[in-house]
Each structure stands twice: as C-alpha cells, then as structure tokens.
Amino acid sequence: MRILxxxxxxxxxxxxxxxxxxxxxxxxxxxxxxxxxxAPTQEHGDGEFDAxxxxxxxxxxxxxxxxxxxLYQRLVVKRLAGREHFDWVAAQTWYPxxxxxxxxxxxxxxxxxxxxxxxxxxxxxxxxxxxxxRRRMKRTFETADAIFCVSSATARKLHEVTDGLCRVEEKxxxxxxxxxxxxxxxxxxxxxxxxxxxxxxxPVLLTLARLVERKGQDTVIRALPAIKKAVPGVRYLICGKGxxxxxxxxxxxxxxxxxxxxxxxFVPNEQRPDHYNLCDVYVMASREIERRGDVEGFGITYxxxxxxxxxVVAGRSGGTADAVVDGETGLLADPEDPADVAxxxxxxxGDRATARAMGGKARETAAGRYRWAEICExxxxxxxxxxxxxxxx
Numbered sequence: 001m002r003i004l005x006x007x008x009x010x011x012x013x014x015x016x017x018x019x020x021x022x023x024x025x026x027x028x029x030x031x032x033x034x035x036x037x038x039a040p041t042q043e044h045g046d047g048e049f050d051a052x053x054x055x056x057x058x059x060x061x062x063x064x065x066x067x068x069x070x071l072y073q074r075l076v077v078k079r080l081a082g083r084e085h086f087d088w089v090a091a092q093t094w095y096p097x098x099x100x101x102x103x104x105x106x107x108x109x110x111x112x113x114x115x116x117x118x119x120x121x122x123x124x125x126x127x128x129x130x131x132x133x134r135r136r137m138k139r140t141f142e143t144a145d146a147i148f149c150v151s152s153a154t155a156r157k158l159h160e161v162t163d164g165l166c167r168v169e170e171k172x173x174x175x176x177x178x179x180x181x182x183x184x185x186x187x188x189x190x191x192x193x194x195x196x197x198x199x200x201x202x203p204v205l206l207t208l209a210r211l212v213e214r215k216g217q218d219t220v221i222r223a224l225p226a227i228k229k230a231v232p233g234v235r236y237l238i239c240g241k242g243x244x245x246x247x248x249x250x251x252x253x254x255x256x257x258x259x260x261x262x263x264x265x266f267v268p269n270e271q272r273p274d275h276y277n278l279c280d281v282y283v284m285a286s287r288e289i290e291r292r293g294d295v296e297g298f299g300i301t302y303x304x305x306x307x308x309x310x311x312v313v314a315g316r317s318g319g320t321a322d323a324v325v326d327g328e329t330g331l332l333a334d335p336e337d338p339a340d341v342a343x344x345x346x347x348x349x350g351d352r353a354t355a356r357a358m359g360g361k362a363r364e365t366a367a368g369r370y371r372w373a374e375i376c377e378x379x380x381x382x383x384x385x386x387x388x389x390x391x392x393x
Contacts, residue, residue: 001033001034001087001088001380001383001384001387002033002034002036002084002085002086002087002088003028003033003034003035003036003086003087003088003089003090003383004036004037004038004080004081004084004086004088004089004090004112005021005024005025005028005035005036005037005038005090005092006037006038006039006077006089006090006091006092006097006098006100006101007021007037007038007039007091007092007093007097008039008040008092008093008095008096008097009021009039009042009092010022010037010039010040010042010057011042011049011269012042012045012046012049013042014210014266014269015210016119016177016297016298016299016300017092017093017119019300020092020117020119020150020177020300021037021039021092023178023180023372024090024092024372024375024376024379025037025053025055026053026054026055026372027178027372027373027375027376028090028376028379028380029054029055030373031373031376031377031380033380035055035056036055036056036057036058036084036086037055037056037057037058038058038060038076038077038080038097039057039058039059039060040059040060040061040062040063041059041060041061041062042062046059058080060072060073060076066095066127069096070095070096070099070100070103070136073096073097073100074099074100074103074104076100077089077097077100077101077104078104078107081101081104081108081112082108085110086112087112087113087383087387088112088113088114088115088380088383088387089101089112089113089114089115090115090117090379090383091114091115091116091117091144092117093116093117093118093119093122094116094118094122094123094137094140094141095122095128095133095136095137095140098114098116098140098144099136099137099139099140101114101143102114102139102140102142102143102144103139105143112387113145113146113383113386113387114143114144114145115144115145115146115147115148115379115382115383116140116141116144116146116147116148117147117148117149117150117175118147118148118149118150118154118155118158118297119150119154119297119298120150120151120153120154120157120295120296120297120298120318120319121293121294121295121297123137123157123158123161123293124157124161124293124294124295125292125293126291126292126293137161137162138162141158141162141171144171145171145383145386146171146173146382146383146386147171147172147173148173148175148379148382149172149173149174149175150174150175150176150177150297150298150319150322151174151176151297151298151318151319151321151322151323152174152319152321152322153295153297153318153319153321153322154297154298154318154319155172155174157295158172173378173382174322175375175378175379176298176322176323176369176370176375177298177299177300177303177323177370177375178303178370178371178372178374178375179300179303179304179306179307179366179370179371179372180307180372181307181363181366181367181371183273184272184273184276184303184304184307184308184366185273185307185308185309185363186277186308186309186359186363187273187274187277187308188277189274189277189278190274190277190278193274193275193278194278197235197237197262197264197278198235198262199235199237199262199278201233202233202234202235203231203233203234203235203280203349204234204235204236204237204278204279204280204281205220205227205234205235205236205237205279205280205281205282205283205345205349206236206237206239206275206276206278206279206281206282206283206305206310207220207236207237207238207239207240207282207283207284208239208240208267208272208275208276208282208301208304208305209239209240209284209301210240210241210242211238211240211241211242211243211244211245211248212242212243212244212294213244213289213294214286214287214288214289214294214295214296215240215284215285215286216284216285216286216287216315216335217238217244217248217285218244218247218248218251219285219287219315219335219336219337219338219341220236220283220285220338220341220345221236221248221251221252221255221257221261222251222255222338223338223339223341223342223345224236224255224257224260224261224342225255225256225257226338226339226342226346227342227345227346227349228257228260230342230346230349230350231345231346231349231350234260234349235260235261235262236257236260236261236262237262237264237275237278237279238261238262238263238264239264239265239266239267239275240265240266240267241265241266245263248261248263249263272304273304273308276304276305276308276310277308277310279305279310280310280348280349280355281310281311281312281313281345281348281349281355282301282302282305282306282310282311282312282313282330283312283313283314283341283345284299284301284302284312284313284314284315285313285314285315285333285335285341286299286314286315286317286318286320286335287315287317287335287336288317288318295317295318295319296315296317296318296319296320297318297319298318298319298320298322298323299314299318299319299320299323299324300323302314302320302323302324302330303323303366303370305362306324306329306330306359306362306363306365306366307362307363307366307367308363309356309359309360309362309363310359310362311329311330311331311348311354311355311358311359311362312324312329312330312331312358312362313330313331313332313333313341313344313345313348314330314331314332314333315332315333315334315335315341316332316333316334316335317335320332325361325365328358328361328365329358329361329362329365330348330358330362331344331347331348331358332344
C-alpha cells in the first residue's frame with residue numbers, strides 16, 4: 001500500500017509520539033509498503049536525519065497557533081493526498097493531522113483509508129474542550145475507518161471523552177506500542193558510563209523520561225531516603241531534560257539526597273540501551289495530572305527497559321497496566337505514595353532472584369507481544385480490510 005504516516009511529533013524531537021511515529025514508519029517500510037512521513041520541522045538537522053532514512057519524509061512549517069495549524073495542515077494534506085493517491089493515511093494523533101485529513105476526505109473522489117491513533121494526552125488536553133474543538137474531534141473520529149488505542153485505559157478515556165459526541169466503540173482496536181528487541185537487549189554496563197556517573201559498585205535506579213510532573217521523578221526522590229536505609233549506596237540516575245529539572249534538584253536538596261541523585265541530561269536514542277543496562281531496577285512513577293489532561297497512555301520506556309531484561313516499578317495510572325504485568329514483569333505502585341514506591345524498589349533491589357526472574361519475563365514479553373513488525377501488520381491488516389470493503393463516504 002501507499003501509506004502516509006502523518007505525525008505532529010517525529011525525530012529529531014523526542015517523546016513517545018515521535019518514537020511511535022518513527023517506528024511505525026520504519027516497520028511499515030520494512031514490510032514492503034511505500035511509506036511517506038508528513039511531519040513538522042522540529043530542529044536544525046532535520047534534513048540530514050531524514051536523508052538517511054529508507055522512506056521519504058516531507059516536512060511542513062511548524063505553525064504555533066492551533067487554529068492556524070489546523071487550516072495549514074488541511075491545505076498540506078489536501079494537496080499531498082490529491083497528488084500522491086495514498087491508499088492509507090495513518091494519523092498518529094487526532095490533532096492536527098487526523099482532523100486535517102478528516103476535513104478534506106469529503107471532497108475526494110476516491111478517499112484513502114483513514115486511521116487515527118489515540119495515545120491519551122491529546123484527547124484530554126484542556127485546550128480541546130471548547131465546542132469548536134469538540135466538533136472537530138467528533139468529525140475526526142466519525143470519519144476515521146479505524147481507531148488504534150495504545151492501551152485499554154486509553155480506550156476507556158476515549159469512550160468518556162466522546163460520550164454524546166459519536167459512537168466509536170465498533171471502530172476501536174487496542175494496539176499497544178512496541179519495542180525493537182534487537183536494539184534494546186541485555187548487555188554488561190559500560191565502564192565509561194559507570195565512571196561518568198559515579199555508579200561503580202552501586203545499586204542503581206533509573207528513570208529515562210522527560211523531566212515533567214507526570215513522569216513522577218519527584219515521587220522517587222521523596223522515596224529515596226527510605227530506599228537508602230534499606231539499600232545502602234543506592235544511586236538514582238535521572239536521564240532526560242525538561243522544565244521540571246530545577247524543581248527536582250531543589251527537592252533532592254531539601255530531601256537530603258542531592259548526593260545520591262545523578263542528573264544525566266538528555267540521552268540520544270542511540271545511547272538509550274546502554275543507559276538502561278546501567279540500572280538494577282527501572283522506575284517511573286507515572287501519574288495522571290487531571291487539571292492538565294496529562295496521562296501516561298502506555299509507557300514505551302517500560303518496554304525498552306523490559307527488553308533489556310530490567311524489572312520495572314511503574315506508577316499505577318493510565319495505560320501502565322498494559323505495559324507492565326504486575327508481579328510478572330515488574331511491580332505497580334501508587335504514584336502519589338513515596339512509601340509504596342520505596343517498598344517496591346526495595347523489594348526488587350533486595351531480592352536479586354526475583355528481580356532477575358521479572359527482568360527475564362519482561363524480555364520474553366517484549367519479544368513475544370511487542371515487536372513493531374507484528375504491531376504494524378495488525379494495523380495494515382485493519383487498513384486493508386477497510387480498503388477492500390464497501391465504498392466509504
């Protein structure tokens with residue numbers, strides 16, 4: 001099929017949606033499809049990155065105003081779809097590209113299949129609660145042939161958000177995120193990184209995520225005094241960048257653990273596996289920030305850590321229960337309770353046999369259920385089913 005993967009986030013930008021869009025495009029290309037990616041330019045260096053990819057990437061202007069962005073991307077999608085005659089438009093979020101595609105489908109003599117992926121945050125964002133944006137959301141999901149929710153929790157959120165707007169239940173498929181198990185795999189920790197971060201001979205907790213309130217690094221910092229008492233010498237390695245960094249450093253100082261927390265900064269994609277392999281336990285106490293509509297739709301880093309055979313402590317919120325099997329691939333904890341997070345970390349740091357067993361099960365689960373090729377085959381089969389079905393309006 002000729003496929004347009006349209007995403008508001010794409011490398012060089014980091015984050016879950018960018019990772020998913022890249023991996024979906026790469027897997028569909030590897031499956032033999034003719035793939036084009038449509039994404040806004042994010043930073044200097046896009047051109048060099050895009051030129052090295054096996055599929056085509058078309059960059060659009062990064063329009064900031066939400067109304068102007070929708071109008072602009074509608075024009076882009078209309079022009080591109082009319083010229084390229086795609087079989088399938090795979091919008092990675094409902095806004096802007098899902099809404100843009102839905103807005104131009106009615107005027108096309110032969111419209112492509114439209115699928116929309118739902119992660120969570122983008123349907124809960126407060127800025128999209130006005131009547132205008134609700135109408136746009138309604139039209140998008142009504143026009144879509146299939147809706148891919150990354151977790152059962154995300155599907156429930158979608159049902160709540162669209163209650164009274166449109167019936168989407170029959171269109172929804174739960175299609176989780178994936179992981180490249182050839183890239184993310186167990187390996188001995190690199191001595192150079194151990195020295196760089198001062199981790200030699202120490203038990204290590206790791207969070208690799210943006211420094212934002214939802215990711216819960218603050219809860220782990222608050223849990224660290226109790227963890228230190230039970231596990232002497234433990235270090236907490238925080239990888240990532242974000243506006244929350246100053247608050248986290250201040251909290252570490254106030255909590256008396258500034259010397260036990262290492263802020264590594266942004267870690268490039270190619271170095272992520274090496275950083276996972278530094279830790280004994282991967283911990284991310286993700287939580288829902290309701291006032292901002294901010295939720296962990298799935299949690300790709302749980303899969304990446306698991307593929308490296310690391311046991312996980314995850315916040316019991318959003319879609320994490322789909323990504324982490326409690327008691328098998330890791331432990332779920334109350335993300336608002338530092339004592340609970342501490343207890344779960346202590347259990348895994350103190351019981352190496354259990355930690356190894358959970359890490360092994362996490363690797364096995366990632367390899368058996370979360371390969372990008374299989375996930376994209378499921379998506380492509382759904383698109384092909386609609387393409388072969390009755391003509392759509």
